Amino acid sequence: MVRSEEFIQLLTPEGERVEAEGFTYDHDDATIAANLRHMVLGRRFDTEATALQRKGQLGLWPPALGQEAAQVGSGAAVADLDMIFPSYREHSVALMRGIDPLDMLKTFRGTAMVDWDSVAHRFHLYSFVIGTQALHATGYAMGMQRDGVVGNPDPADNGAVLVYFGDGATSQGDVSEALVFAASYDAPVVFFVQNNQWAISEPIERQSRIPLYRRATGFGIPSVRVDGNDVLAVQAVTEWAMDRARRGEGPTFIEAFTYRMGAHTTSDDPTKYRERAEEEEWRGKDPIARVRSYLLARGAIDQAWLDALEAESEELGVRVREGCLELPEPVLEDYWELAYATLPPGLAEQRDAYLAYEAGFEGEDAR
Template sequence: MPHHATDGADDAPVDVTPLVQLVTPTGERIVEPDNAGDLDHAAYAARVAHLTGDDLRAMYRDMILTRRFDDEATALQRQGELALFAQSMGQEAAQVGPAHALSRQDVIFPSYREHGMLHVRGIDPVDRLRLYRGVDHGGWDPAEFNVNVYTLVIGSQALHATGYAMGVQRDGAVGTGDPARDTAVVACFGDGATSQGDVNEALVFAAVNDAPVVFWCQNNQWAISEPTTRQSRVPLYRRGEGFGVPSVRVDGNDVLACYAVMAEALERAHAGHGPTFVEAYTYRMGAHTTSDDPTRYRERAEEEYWRRRDPIDRLAALLRAEGHWDDDWSAALDAEADALGETLRAGVRALDGPPAATMFDHVYATEHAQVTAEREWFARYESETAQAAGAEEVAR
């Protein structure tokens, strides 16, 4: 079982399983960690040493805009403009940090709440909500952004990612030494997905094939209404070890630590040295989705404990401590967030469903006789229905 102690200031249980952490919750760089175990803290710190103040501010900007996207999308769902929405509030560091470490050719297979990763990849915020409005099965071109569409079937994307990574491997796009060619694949999923067969099967295939895939598990501690303690008797990163996959736990609210751990995993994958399993230990500050009521299964004290460890506040404190904060820049960022909100509200409300006949367009990669026949039948049906409706109107 994970070892727990108490945080003296809050008198709340804290999981003290060794994890990679580079910045404290109050924004100080960690020089000599108390809870690193066998982890090479200096090596991880070296992986972020090149990041400038501008780099840190870019991460902060992406986290702020991701949070605003969350807030606006939640409000739109409450107003009936979206059928559903899954927030990433509280998980911004566990998404923005690793996304900044990726090379452009690296491919992401998300679950359904990797809004921060999609933001960093430049996917239009309105397009990210097409699925949640029910007007599209995806919303963007995966080939354009190297980001697969959102996956609602829990854990299935881990198998998709592993298969894609095995294809990358067989195409000779790993271990070449060319940083513009070597490609890694990232499979994103939550703690609850680790109980799914698909994730475990993906770990088997990735391990025995040395597939260049990073399993990025965001442990937000609640698989809908079930805590992680009901999912596993050991810290989740140790599940990867059971399959022979190098595994590590990282502080998922520390954007620099998430960057460093992803950079290490990518280096291994790019070089052809196989998969990595990462458990980003974070917290879901909001509901599982907008159809969920977390007050029925979580204590307010627990939520407040984690709100005081907000990943955005942590990075803001670091920026101030290291002289990278500027009030004018912050005000401009607030204005940019307001503009994002306006764009999102107008864009989502303007989204209409596609013509019904488009359901036949992407069933197969090439033309298929049965689909062609069904498309032609549907065209006749729509035409005859329209003619009948017109005749009825004339008769009135």
């Protein structure tokens, strides 16, 4: 199944519902309002983390500004037995899965490694090596297949894998290898590409001569392109793909056509390689504004609802700002004990040398 060059859209940038062949949104306005809340809180967390980096409190941060609908819409399609494999930018999805925002900051502040229970949250650890998570996800999906968690009569007994990566990762060999294995073994995995138009400073036109979703056809994988700024369409398309996978019908490739409003990471300056007019054009397609307009027009939310959400957003901002500064400094000697069940002699010598060096600073402020 390969869709046309146009993407699937169910809610226009003006906040008007439209129809799309083959896809409908089967949820009520309360669900849409819940998605709006997730998008607003995700953006607030992302904005606070970016500001913390600019103030020197984080070493680095990968902003997700403008990609909230792609993340929340797809995250809303996840069921109890499903597993998510993120890259390093899926902050809104992480919040939806119950990850503590302060746990997400630890890696970027340098106080801990990636630090959450991936099994309990059904959300794997962030992957910082571009594209590797596609292989990890495919292998995990093949394991679910062999464990009998796919294709059962009761839908509640089935699960699938959702893996995120960006347009730049599609140029990596790991992603191609993952597509080969997924297609060959009908693995229950959905490849979700957030095409935000730029792989750091390289535009998508330099990476692919055809739309990204069409590349999946060469691997024999059904593909679809969706308006990545339309949370309704993203949820509908991802639910369809995840249902296919859970039933044992194999992988799907989704291209969410969106835009990165901010920098690739806070070490990047997008003004060096893209035009302001391009950014302004995409601001008119803001994923949050269109949902807010739709719900207000429907009378599903009002100003009091928005004020309450703003208060909740402010509480999150305060918690992130204050909590970041209170993250405990790591005890470096612990890492020798955490790496091995039985510490090899060479590393034991290294540890002892470090501890002796550290002891020389006792009584001083510096460690």
